[in-house]
Amino acid sequence: MDPIKTEIVVVGAGPGGYAAAFYAADLGKKVILVERDKRLGGVCLNQGCIPSKALLHAAHTITSARESERRGILFAAPSIDVAKLRTWKESILTRLAGGIAQLAKMRGVRVMQGRGYFEDSQTLRVETEQGQQFIKYEHAVIAVGSKAAMPRDFDLGNPRVMTSTQALEVEDIPENLLVIGGGYIGMELGTVYATFGSKVVLIEALDSLLAGADPDLARPIVAYAKKAFKEVRLASRVGKMATSGKQIKVESETDGQKKEELYDRVLIAVGRAPNAEDLGLENTKVSFDEKGFIHVNEKQQTTDPAIYAIGDIAGGVLLAHKATKEGRIAVEVIVGEESAFVDVTIPAVVFTDPEIAWCGLTEAEAKAKGIVVQVSKFPWAASGRALTFDRPEGLTKLIVDPDTERILGVGIVGQGAGELIAEGVLAVEMGATAKDLALAVHPHPTLSETLMEAAEAFYGHATHTLVRRKAE
Amino acid sequence: MDLKLPHLGEGADSGTVVNLFVKEGDTVTKDQPILELENEKAVATIPSIAAGTITQIFVKPGDKIRVGQRILSLGESAAAPSAAKVEVAPVRSRERLIQTPSPQQLPGAPEEEVLEPGSESKPGAVPAAAPSIRKVARELGIDLARVRGSARGGRIVLEDVRAYIQKLQRLAAAPRVAAPGGALAPRPAPEQIDFSKWGPISKAPLSPLREVIARRMAESWTTTPHVTQFDEADITALMALRKKYAAAYEQQGARLTLTSFALKVVVATLQKHPIFNASLDEVAQEIVFKQYYHIGIAVDTDAGLIVPVIRDADKKNVLELSRELEDLAGKARERKVSAEELKGGTFTISNQGGIGGGPFTPIVNKPQVAILGLGRGAMKAVVRDNRIEPRLMLPIGLSYDHRVIDGAAAARFTVDLAQGFESFKEDDVKI
Numbered sequence: 021m022d023p024i025k026t027e028i029v030v031v032g033a034g035p036g037g038y039a040a041a042f043y044a045a046d047l048g049k050k051v052i053l054v055e056r057d058k059r060l061g062g063v064c065l066n067q068g069c070i071p072s073k074a075l076l077h078a079a080h081t082i083t084s085a086r087e088s089e090r091r092g093i094l095f096a097a098p099s100i101d102v103a104k105l106r107t108w109k110e111s112i113l114t115r116l117a118g119g120i121a122q123l124a125k126m127r128g129v130r131v132m133q134g135r136g137y138f139e140d141s142q143t144l145r146v147e148t149e150q151g152q153q154f155i156k157y158e159h160a161v162i163a164v165g166s167k168a169a170m171p172r173d174f175d176l177g178n179p180r181v182m183t184s185t186q187a188l189e190v191e192d193i194p195e196n197l198l199v200i201g202g203g204y205i206g207m208e209l210g211t212v213y214a215t216f217g218s219k220v221v222l223i224e225a226l227d228s229l230l231a232g233a234d235p236d237l238a239r240p241i242v243a244y245a246k247k248a249f250k251e252v253r254l255a256s257r258v259g260k261m262a263t264s265g266k267q268i269k270v271e272s273e274t275d276g277q278k279k280e281e282l283y284d285r286v287l288i289a290v291g292r293a294p295n296a297e298d299l300g301l302e303n304t305k306v307s308f309d310e311k312g313f314i315h316v317n318e319k320q321q322t323t324d325p326a327i328y329a330i331g332d333i334a335g336g337v338l339l340a341h342k343a344t345k346e347g348r349i350a351v352e353v354i355v356g357e358e359s360a361f362v363d364v365t366i367p368a369v370v371f372t373d374p375e376i377a378w379c380g381l382t383e384a385e386a387k388a389k390g391i392v393v394q395v396s397k398f399p400w401a402a403s404g405r406a407l408t409f410d411r412p413e414g415l416t417k418l419i420v421d422p423d424t425e426r427i428l429g430v431g432i433v434g435q436g437a438g439e440l441i442a443e444g445v446l447a448v449e450m451g452a453t454a455k456d457l458a459l460a461v462h463p464h465p466t467l468s469e470t471l472m473e474a475a476e477a478f479y480g481h482a483t484h485t486l487v488r489r490k491a492e
Numbered sequence: 493m494d495l496k497l498p499h500l501g502e503g504a505d506s507g508t509v510v511n512l513f514v515k516e517g518d519t520v521t522k523d524q525p526i527l528e529l530e531n532e533k534a535v536a537t538i539p540s541i542a543a544g545t546i547t548q549i550f551v552k553p554g555d556k557i558r559v560g561q562r563i564l565s566l567g568e569s570a571a572a573p574s575a576a577k578v579e580v581a582p583v584r585s586r587e588r589l590i591q592t593p594s595p596q597q598l599p600g601a602p603e604e605e606v607l608e609p610g611s612e613s614k615p616g617a618v619p620a621a622a623p624s625i626r627k628v629a630r631e632l633g634i635d636l637a638r639v640r641g642s643a644r645g646g647r648i649v650l651e652d653v654r655a656y657i658q659k660l661q662r663l664a665a666a667p668r669v670a671a672p673g674g675a676l677a678p679r680p681a682p683e684q685i686d687f688s689k690w691g692p693i694s695k696a697p698l699s700p701l702r703e704v705i706a707r708r709m710a711e712s713w714t715t716t717p718h719v720t721q722f723d724e725a726d727i728t729a730l731m732a733l734r735k736k737y738a739a740a741y742e743q744q745g746a747r748l749t750l751t752s753f754a755l756k757v758v759v760a761t762l763q764k765h766p767i768f769n770a771s772l773d774e775v776a777q778e779i780v781f782k783q784y785y786h787i788g789i790a791v792d793t794d795a796g797l798i799v800p801v802i803r804d805a806d807k808k809n810v811l812e813l814s815r816e817l818e819d820l821a822g823k824a825r826e827r828k829v830s831a832e833e834l835k836g837g838t839f840t841i842s843n844q845g846g847i848g849g850g851p852f853t854p855i856v857n858k859p860q861v862a863i864l865g866l867g868r869g870a871m872k873a874v875v876r877d878n879r880i881e882p883r884l885m886l887p888i889g890l891s892y893d894h895r896v897i898d899g900a901a902a903a904r905f906t907v908d909l910a911q912g913f914e915s916f917k918e919d920d921v922k923i
Contacts, residue, residue: 358631363618424645426620451620453645 023154026052028354029144030161031136031299034062036331036343037163038120044351045127052155053129054136054146059117060124063165063332064340066113067185072208074109075188076371079215083373087410100216106190136164138300141326145300159326159354162306162314163347164299166292166332174200174288178263181286184209194218194284198270200258202229204370206289207241210249211373213287219250221283223272227255232368233376234383236397237433240413241372248373261286294333309335318360320350328354342366365448369438374414377441380429380448381419393429394422396454398474400434402484405465411435416470418454420478425453427475436467443471454478495526495541495563506558507531508700509551519545520566527551527563531700535827542566621648628653663774665715701795712858717894720853720865723906725913727869728884737921744923746814750866750886751789751843755813756920757912758864759785759806762839765905769838771859772896779896788837788857789817791824792847798824799857801837810921845869851887861896864909865889886913 030041033055041053059066085095124131132155134148144155168183179186180194187209195218199210202224214220222229222245229245229252230238245252259271259278267282296312305324307315313335320328328350331343345364352359367379386393400406400414414434421428430444447457457475462468476482497507511528514520525537544566551563619636621629625648629636632653639656641648687693698706727750734748741748762769762785771780785806788799800820805813823829840857843866854865867887874883888909892902 358633359627360630362630363626421645424620426645426647450622451641451645451647453647455644 023143023156024052025156026050026130027158028052028161028351029054029136029155029157029159030163031144032062032163032165032331032333033057033060033120033131034163034165034331034343035064035340036165036347037062037161038124039344040161040163040330040347040351041129042123042127043348044354045129047351047355049351049355051129052132052157053124054132054134054144054155056133056135058133059113060120060131061113061117062163063167065116065120067168067188069340070113070116071109071188072184072205072212073371074112075105075190075212076208076373078105078108079212080373082215091410100193102190102192109188109190136299138304138327141304141324157326159328161320161347161350161354162299162301162322162327162329162333163331163343164295164333165343166294166338168205168288169291169293170288171290174258174261174286176261176263176268178268180263180266180268180284181261181288183288187213187287196267196283196285197221198223198268198281198283198286199289200286201289201291202226202231202252202254203289203291204230204372206287207245207370207372209287209289210245214248215373220248221251221253221281222249223253223256223258225255225257229254230370230372230376232382233370233378234417234431236383236415236417237376237378237431240374240415240433241370241376243413244373292332292338294335296333311335318362319353320346320361321353337366337368339366339368365445367441367445369441371438374411374434375437376431376433377437377444378429378431379441379445380427382429382431383417383419386419386428391428392422394420394478396420396474396478398470398477398482398485400467400470402473403465403467403470404484405467405469406434408465409435414467414470416440416474418457418471418474418478420454425455425478427452427454427457430471432470434467434470440467440471443468447471493542493544493566495566497529497538497557497559497561497563498541506556507536509553509555509557510535512549512551512553514546514549514564516546516549519543529557530827538563540566619648620646625650625653632657659775699795701798705796708858709855712855716856716858718853718856718891719894719899719902720889720891721899721902721906722851723888723890723910724872725886725888725910726874726883727886727913730913730916731869731884733916733918733921737923740923741811741814744811744815746811747818748810748814748921749817750845750869751817751841752810752814753913753916753921754841754843754864754866755787755802755805755817756810757909757916758787758839758841760912761905761909763806764908765901767897767901768862768892768905770861770896771838772861772893782838784838786836786838788840788860789820790840790842790854791821793825793827795827798827798829798834799837799840800824800829800833801835803836811923840864841866845886851889853889854891856891856893862890862892862902862905865891 027050028044029052030037031054033053038053038060041051044051057066064070082098085098121131132146132148132153134146137145139145142156144157144160146153146155168185170183174181184205193213193216197213197218197220199206199220199222202222206222207230210220210222228235228238229242253274256272256274259273262269264282267284268286270281270283270286272279294312296308296314304327306322306327309315314322314329314333316322316329316334320330320334322329330346330350332338334346336342346361349359349361365379367377369375369377381391381393383395395417397415397417401412406412406414411434417431418427419429420426427447430441430447432440454475457471458479460472462472473482473484477485507529509527510530514526520526520540520543522541522543523539526540527538529536529538546564547567548565551557619639620641621636626636634653634656636648639648639652642652643649730753738748766781769782769785773780784804786801786803787805788801791798791800800823802813802816802820820829820833837857837860839860840863842854842863844852845866845868848868850867852865852867854863856863869884869886871882872885873880874885888906890902890906
């Protein structure tokens, strides 16, 4: 069979891969998008961002109902139909994946379902249901993503030991759930299950939760976890795990104290690993780092001149929107534009309760790098809007260059922080000053005012908070 | 393994292969010279960085090659070529990086032009500019760190980029002759004339050095309003001093020449007239007075004019100056002057006396503002105290940048200069 010729082949149809394929098609390129799963959208759509947010939304209803008690509105205790919840969640995924397929079709992007395997630097073999297909390409973009890491010691072959992928399937609501890992995945899914009624114990090896976030932003989430979870154990280690009837026996250690407990399910949320194996990349000149992420330069070029890599497989922060940006850059470089992943602000959002979001420089990073900054904060307790929905624990802060007054970073914790951070990203990307933010009129009463007031606080005249001018 | 053209030193990223010392199949040792490369600064021998047998050569004499470009492949055994293959990819990407236009390659940012550093960017903070502006800058190959931002907080807006480009264009107003690397400079298309119509001819390619000379001279001539001030200096006594001490200098391994004296006299005169040791910063619209005296000496070589620089001439005695002069001139003739030794001059002396000739009008060596041309000293009938005396007179031509220096200042300079030659102190030459 003659090989199929194309200008660009994209391997992996996640938010990096399909965005790259669509953009390339929009620029007039002939594109084939290869995806091993039946459904397009990658981890983000199928086992990550989207299903977790759907479940978090469902959980939030329960939290809101509970909180409304003190406002004099009472609901009966919720009953959860897990099957229906699952169906609802699935319907969102199906709808979104169908949308991607539709968009591909309209653009003339050929979608090929099957596992891709590089025969050499110019040829991709795809194992489709109809048999092998060979694609001769000019440029390949690898966007195969990552998977939840499962350390060998924990891999009992028992479905009760889950990664985020299985946890998002919501097989049942376990009575006792152990979450291993206090990063954003452990925190988000711990929140979901705790709200649905599981007694959640969270074990984290480090001595803080959400290690990447500034401590003052993480504080409300730590407070939430302490209240909503049965237990949070920091600086702790899980030793052995074993199947024990319908439960999992877990040995752990905190402060030299060993414990042996039984859990109905265990969620392993200790990080993610690249999907680098079984791609035939050894037949190309692509090289890897010691963890298996593909080496790329700022143009997303691998060490093979015909092959680019984007998203999780290329390392760095493993976030969907970073993959999408890299996909666009790879395509621009392929079509000959001067483009590079340089000085790009990638915001981070953790969809806990409350949400936490930041972009640009963090306070901790400034300290570590010796960059002199002034931090300007606005506590949400002073925001009328935050009080109207009973969530005064939020905080908006700006990391400002004291000389140029330029906004170098923004950090927000509080309900809806993930939406609010977008203005912060724009400010950082535009090189806006605190004055720019302070002078722009923000609508009242909204949470966006907290950004304006944090900027005003920098100049010592926020309306709703009294700023003590001190040397930061 | 592949052997690539190594980094050649500041400002030199390419050169022309003059000679290949090896051929395919040759066995070379580490550090063995493999080729000779000529660039605008010098001729350099490129040694092998490893031992092995040459499996393939990718360049030939006459090729222009760039830093990082493959020169040849070395194999140790039959298994080696596969290793060479693996090397290819990183080289490719590096080549691609090299080809990205750098701000220096933009039309008309003259090499010595010091553009303002823009709003001081601090470590950790990139220049403040919207993503759309950064994209434009990347596409145009403009380094935003050099652009001064006008918006709040020093933020760079499109207007600033436009102003910066216009400034580059103004600075590039001088047409460049055969700009190496990219003939981007706007200039009227040169007309090719068939001279063989009128008689037999022969042709020689323009050497890289000649290209540089042509470009620099044209640039200085077209952008600097030149005036040349003529005068004569009585060097009868000076030459007597030279005769008296020549042997002593020779014993010290140095040649006492008129240029040695001229260096001393020029530095003393520059110290009295600092404007002649200055530069015009066209961007800041400022005159930069230099508190150091680095004197360029025009050296006539087989390949053409080279101007090595004697550093801190004010801190050296005539013996030291004589030695350094000879040393640098020798290095220049052998094309072994480093790029560093050609930079930073504050004033230039061109002495044609050794060849002969009267006064002439040298071209100012930008960004300097003045240059002294010395002709051959000749006996002349000079009227002194109403009597005609035979005196040895040195023709002087001082060209200067009239934007910075006025005629009266130049007249004062040459008067003091002539005076310096005429009353050279014996103590200064004694050893």
